[in-house]
Amino acid sequence: MPSVPLPVRDGLNPSRLRMPADGTWATVLEYLLARFPDDAARLREKVAAGEVVDAAGAPIDASTAFQPHTFVYLYRDPPVEPRVPFEIEILHRDDDLLVVDKPHFLASTPRGRFVVESALVRLRRDLDLPDLAPAHRLDRLTAGVLVFTVRPQARRAYQELFAARRVHKEYRALADVRPDLTFPLTVRNRIIKERGVLQAQIVPGEPNAETRIELLGDDNGIGRYRLLPHTGKIHQLRVHMCALGIPLHGDSLYPIAQDVAVDDYSSPLRLLAHSLEFDDPLDGRPRRFVSRRTL
Secondary structure (H helix, E strand, C coil), X not given: CCCCCCCCECCECCEEEECCCCCCCCEHHHHHXXXXXXXXHHHHHHHHCCCCEECCCCECCCCCECCCCCEEEECCCCCCCCCCCCCCEEEEECCCEEEEEECCCCECCCECCECCCEHHHHHHHHHCCCCCEECCCCCCCCEEEEEEECCHHHHHHHHHHHHCCCCEEEEEEEEECCCCCCCCEEEEEEEECCCCCCCCEXXXXXXXXXXXXXXXXXXXXXXXXXXXXXXXXXXXXXXXHHHCCCCECCCCCCCCCCCCCCCCCCCXXXXXXXXXXXXXXXXXXXXXXXXXCCC
């Protein structure tokens, strides 16, 4: 990946656009206008102001020739988003790590309709940490412990730690109790998530998802569960609980997708990333971070 010639601005990374292999455009601006016709006026303004640059950081202008396979960088105008009315609590901060307690309904990183209202952008802005980067992610509807790296020099070590599954993760959840199920139990199966499809699916084949599930208590038919994922497939915990016939309380996607307004905060998903444990990849010391939130 080429280096990025523009810094983070207002919590957001610049966008990187690759010129296609061929085309009839004489200039970069012609290509941009053809690709983003609805943003034509703003693109002309950005080019005129020198806010669109090449890989070396040099501003392009209206006459800059189109060259296949090259890159240009620019800041896109952030969307206007309603503020998610919940705050991020800091659990730990040092020169390498920032560990937070993410609330429900707040995306971990910019994606889709949630850009400005994401934990990453909020924290970069509020704490003046432009190099902040996620070591892993939580679903928008899941609350709990979320780890970021502060320095670029530390980023790879912690991201590889999570990618290599050398982090012990413990979740807490609320769901109904089924008297015919005996806990603890382990669910293993194969989960796939197709692009454009909201729900992940269990399909035949070699298992790629594994979760140990323990029942901690039964409060009048509502179970308090400890979920210990061995793998990290998308929606894994929600899919596994649903497959047992005990979907998580507040789950608007499993077993049936429901149309819930994006600003409806009345029934959060009862899933909490309760704790993380690992041996620090930089100095080997044991680390443990625990959420202060409850379900």
